[in-house]
Amino acid sequence: MCANKYANSDADARSEDAPPRADLEGTRAVLEDLEISRALTRIAHEVLERTKGGEGVTMLGIPTRGVPLARRLAERIERVEDRHVPWGSLDITMYRDDLRLAPARALGRTDIPADGIDDRVVVIVDDVLFSGRSVRAALDALNDLGRPRAVQLATLVDRGHRQLPIRADYVGKNLPTSLRENVTVLLDELDGRDAVLVGPAKPRTVSEGDR
Amino acid sequence: MRHLLSAEDLSYDEAILVLDTAKELAQLSGRSVKKFPTLRGRTVVNLFYEDSTRTRTSFELAAKRLSADVINFSAKGSSVTKGEGLKDSALTLQAMGADGVVIRHSASGAAHRLANWVDGAVVNAGDGTHEHPTQALLDAFTMRERMGDLAGLRVTIVGDVLHSRVARSNVVLLHTLGAEVTLVAPPTLVPVSVHTWPCAVSYRLDDVLPKTDVVMMLRVQAERMKDAFFPTAREYSRRYGLDRERFAKLPSDAIVMHPGPMIRGMEISAEVADSPRSTITEQVTNGLSVRMAVLYLLLGGSESALRNQEAQG
Numbered sequence: 199m200c201a202n203k204y205a206n207s208d209a210d211a212r213s214e215d216a217p218p219r220a221d222l223e224g225t226r227a228v229l230e231d232l233e234i235s236r237a238l239t240r241i242a243h244e245v246l247e248r249t250k251g252g253e254g255v256t257m258l259g260i261p262t263r264g265v266p267l268a269r270r271l272a273e274r275i276e277r278v279e280d281r282h283v284p285w286g287s288l289d290i291t292m293y294r295d296d297l298r299l300a301p302a303r304a305l306g307r308t309d310i311p312a313d314g315i316d317d318r319v320v321v322i323v324d325d326v327l328f329s330g331r332s333v334r335a336a337l338d339a340l341n342d343l344g345r346p347r348a349v350q351l352a353t354l355v356d357r358g359h360r361q362l363p364i365r366a367d368y369v370g371k372n373l374p375t376s377l378r379e380n381v382t383v384l385l386d387e388l389d390g391r392d393a394v395l396v397g398p399a400k401p402r403t404v405s406e407g408d409r
Numbered sequence: 410m411r412h413l414l415s416a417e418d419l420s421y422d423e424a425i426l427v428l429d430t431a432k433e434l435a436q437l438s439g440r441s442v443k444k445f446p447t448l449r450g451r452t453v454v455n456l457f458y459e460d461s462t463r464t465r466t467s468f469e470l471a472a473k474r475l476s477a478d479v480i481n482f483s484a485k486g487s488s489v490t491k492g493e494g495l496k497d498s499a500l501t502l503q504a505m506g507a508d509g510v511v512i513r514h515s516a517s518g519a520a521h522r523l524a525n526w527v528d529g530a531v532v533n534a535g536d537g538t539h540e541h542p543t544q545a546l547l548d549a550f551t552m553r554e555r556m557g558d559l560a561g562l563r564v565t566i567v568g569d570v571l572h573s574r575v576a577r578s579n580v581v582l583l584h585t586l587g588a589e590v591t592l593v594a595p596p597t598l599v600p601v602s603v604h605t606w607p608c609a610v611s612y613r614l615d616d617v618l619p620k621t622d623v624v625m626m627l628r629v630q631a632e633r634m635k636d637a638f639f640p641t642a643r644e645y646s647r648r649y650g651l652d653r654e655r656f657a658k659l660p661s662d663a664i665v666m667h668p669g670p671m672i673r674g675m676e677i678s679a680e681v682a683d684s685p686r687s688t689i690t691e692q693v694t695n696g697l698s699v700r701m702a703v704l705y706l707l708l709g710g711s712e713s714a715l716r717n718q719e720a721q722g
Binding site: 289292293297298299300301302303304305306307308338342343344 | 426429430433434436437440441442444445446447475705706707708709710711712713714
């Protein structure tokens with residue numbers, strides 16, 4: 199059910215998040231599509247191993263780019279283990295701690311699979327782990343939605359510079375960066391290609407700083 | 410700080426932003442914990458100079474769901490009955506540090522005046538016969554839920570247009586969203602300035618109904634009727650009431666709306682009001698989501714997300 203919803207509405211609604219081409223000048227790709235694919239396959243296997251076969255696992259992506267990643271991970275686990283893995287999206291906008299620093303932003307979509315999250319092993323999926331504040335907001339949001347058996351964190355890229363005591367359980371690639379650098383994740387579903395780009399930081403709003 | 414004073418303040422994009430935000434919020438209202446920490450530490454004052462339990466309660470609940478502190482300030486039993494004017498009430502609120510003020514007042518333009526006196530965001534919850542923008546937004550939201558895209562939708566608004574802020578706000582907002590609006594009312598209840606509104610006007614409900622996707626019945630505002638606008642309630646009902654026969658003239662997928670409170674038997678027959686094609690109770694539910702969206706967009710960030718509006722006057 200979620201797959202269709204995502205393809206139709208969310209991708210369109212969020213397409214403005216795609217960085218314009220000019221923004222990508224001066225960046226270098228640190229991961230290309232095959233490497234991203236391999237990283238996700240590895241994470242899927244790690245999830246299976248740690249959760250003993252993926253029983254009771256629910257993947258929840260943080261919009262925008264965590265959601266297609268959550269779907270891809272769920273699909274990979276299904277392929278390997280022939281077990282249905284529910285996936286959805288968890289919008290954290292209303293739980294952010296930096297709301298007062300920028301104009302109110304449009305809400306993303308929260309789409310919890312029909313089984314809910316009670317007594318499930320919820321894997322939060324995000325594209326970039328940076329300050330950890332998004333994850334903190336996600337934990338708060340989860341808390342209002344139910345009581346998972348356990349919560350784990352998967353991220354495609356960990357770029358460091360944590361401001362909170364948060365650590366990912368599954369990391370696609372550890373990417374040491376300077377604070378003056380920008381990390382951009384492009385995904386086929388939203389941007390037409392898969393890549394992780396690093397480049398010099400452009401002047402940007404504070405609110406983006408923690409992604 | 411920006412405000413929501415009139416449906417005219419909303420551009421197409423902003424109106425869609427409010428409706429989309431409300432849709433996400435509506436989806437979240439089914440969960441067991443319905444509260445968000447978003448407006449924690451902010452204060453919203455409901456400044457109600459006119460009685461309106463349902464609108465006030467709706468705003469109060471919306472603010473509370475977003476964790477704001479809510480103060481209800483109603484005219485009865487307050488300093489207003491001791492003779493305090495709007496400006497002094499405003500200065501008091503200002504001194505208390507209200508971040509948002511929701512105002513209902515019997516004088517048209519009161520919300521605009523207030524916006525000049527306080528720093529907080531002002532939301533117009535009905536000023537005299539002028540505007541009621543959140544009602545128009547919740548009506549548009551309800552139409553969107555039931556009928557999909559509003560572009561080209563044929564909406565007929567029936568009844569006391571003259572005294573209705575709901576009609577005025579709806580005409581403006583629905584026009585912004587691309588719907589075609591027709592007002593139907595007795596000639597005595599059509600405002601003089603109606604030719605400047607972006608809508609058509611008709612006096613004959615029966616002619617319009619077959620070409621209508623949404624029929625919105627208005628309340629006959631007895632409290633604003635200072636003259637004899639129509640001979641008897643019975644005659645009004647016969648010509649402009651929505652009964653079973655008239656209902657049958659609508660296309661089979663058309664819906665019936667009413668902002669409430671309705672006078673059953675006069676404006677609308679009980680049978681029509683309780684039909685599955687009536688959205689009257691849905692409108693109340695949607696009102697909560699829309700008001701949460703408005704409060705979130707006005708107060709949720711460092712500045713309003715509804716940007717192209719300035720306090721006027």
